[in-house]
Amino acid sequence: MRIHALPTDVVERARKLAGTDEFHELRGESPGAPLRCCLRKAGVGEPLVLFRYTPTAGRGPYEELGPVFVHMLPCDGPDTVHDVPEAFRHNKRTLRAYDADGRIYEGGIAQPEELYEKIDELLNNSNVVEIQVRSVSHGCFLFSITAD
Known part of the structure; x- marks a missing residue:
């Protein structure tokens, strides 16, 4: 990922x-x-x-x-691009999977202990090109995930 x-x-x-x-x-x-x-x-x-x-x-x-x-000031960017960032692993997350046409293909809420499993399930679907990870409480976009 x-x-x-x-x-x-x-x-x-x-x-x-x-x-x-x-x-x-x-x-x-x-x-x-x-x-x-x-x-x-x-x-x-x-x-x-x-x-x-x-x-x-x-x-x-x-x-x-x-x-x-x-x-506001330039930063170094993310520490990793191959793992869910530490700051975002410990709360429930909304996952929205999109297809190549930009339509929501599937979505759901992942508990912290099942986050990786749910991400893998979505990425293993050939219809999914990108997953948006969002805050459950506010619905705000946090980051996206694609297959490697």
Whole structure:
């Protein structure tokens, strides 16, 4: 499996637009906010950008728009791209699997202890090209997963 944080160009654009319009809010800090640039939780004193993002997998009526946080300053990105990031393994997660046409093929909620099993089941289906991992409580996009 391959884990995908937000694309670099999306993150760079959000940083440039931070505080310039109603869609790119500059936050002094939001400790614990899930960061989509490096796939960890924000620490104390880290300036962040909150903005609207639409993941690429869903298209047409399946396209979703929601809020995401990234670091205001450049970061090193995720520690790993082949394992679910540590910060996102310990809560229930919504998994939405998309086909090549951008339609939701399957979805569900995975408990922490079954997260890897559910991801493998979805990735082993030839109709699935991408999985979106989302927060159960807020529905926010966290990261995507594709087969290696």
